[in-house]
Amino acid sequence: MRSKFQIDVTVVTNEFIDHYMAEANGEYVKVYLYMLRHQQESVSMEMIAEALNHTEADVHRALAYWKRLGVLVADQEESAAALTEERTLRDEKRPEEPKTVQTMLPAEVSQAPVADKKIPKARSVYTPEQISSLAQEEDFTQLLYIAQKYMNKVFTPRECEVFAYLYDGLHMSAELLEYLVEYCAQGGHSNIRYIETVAINWHEKEIVTVERAKAYTTSYTKDGFAVMKAFGLNDRKPGEAENEMIRRWFKEYGFAKELVIEACNRTLETIHNPSFQYADKILSEWKKAGVKHLNDVKQLDARRESRKTADSGAAKRQPVAPRTTKNQFHNFEQRDTNYDAMVLERLKERLGEQ
DSSP states (O other), X not given: OOOTTOOOOOOOOHHHIIIXXXXXXXXXXXXXXXXXXXXXXXXXXXXXXXXXTOOHHHHHHHHHHHHHHTSEEEOHHHHHHHHHHHHHHHHHTOXXXXXXXXXXXXXXXXXXXXXXXXXXXXXXXXXXXXXXXXTTSHHHHHHHHHHHHHHTSOOOHXXXXXXXXXXXXXXXXXXXXXXXXXXXXXXXXXXXXXXXXXXXXXXXXXXXXXXXXXXXXXXXXXXXXXXXXHTTOTTSOOOHHHHHHHHIIIIISOOOHHHHHHHHHHHHHHHSSOOHHHHHHHXXXXXXXXXXXXXXXXXXXXXXXXXHHHHHHHHHHSOOOOOOOOOTTSSSOOOOOOHHHHHHHHHHHHHHHO
């Protein structure tokens, strides 16, 4: 029997809400809540992905993120069982069955190791003494200075500790981390947890130079994707020159996505082909005209149409000069001789002679 007052609930700790939830990606929070709901069950990556409308790669990244922070930890018995099963599968060279996610519990103990070598181990915590030691290096000191300028704040010990981990623990160069901060700040993200998440993502993708980071960030921006979709170019990524124009439209001109998409649509309506150059001309003209919103474009169109109507009306009101036609009888200069006067004069002369 079951009490009618019994309610199935999932309890989320205040510590998670106060210290972890606000800093985390929303998709990661969904995975955590799902694992919390099913913490006594054995669930697979596929099950989580299907339930949350994620990809398995998304689920894997979310679990790795919470494990790195020590929020989730694998049950030791299941970890050992999973390791034994993995070895057995490898020895027998049989196709591997869908992986089962080890039971995750809100944890205060150290995390279980992650099998993927690209995912960093548990994040090292740097003491103030270690950070002071790193501060003796000019590159690290300059990195902290530049990062604080970009983020327009004075770093807390926690923020200095994160940069120490990225610089010393993940061996990311100061130049790469400077670009990371610039990239995040330009996107309106100055939260240290966000910066750390992006940095770890780059580390997992083996992005170790600024050039590779720029290629990655420009190829996979939401703005670039929106432009390619508007042009119907879904089968490829934008090229270098195209990325530069996209960057100019959004970053230099500061146009909203709706304006850029409108320019793309007008390009297709006019020349019936996707042309970054043509769209660039439209947006450059809008920039010169001081366009900020779609309403500004509509007003610009109305003024242009009004000028056309006025010019057309003025042309109709101008007097038309009489049209003169020439034929074979008018192709010579007309004479002014008065033949009547001439005849009269001759007659007088004859009468005088008589």
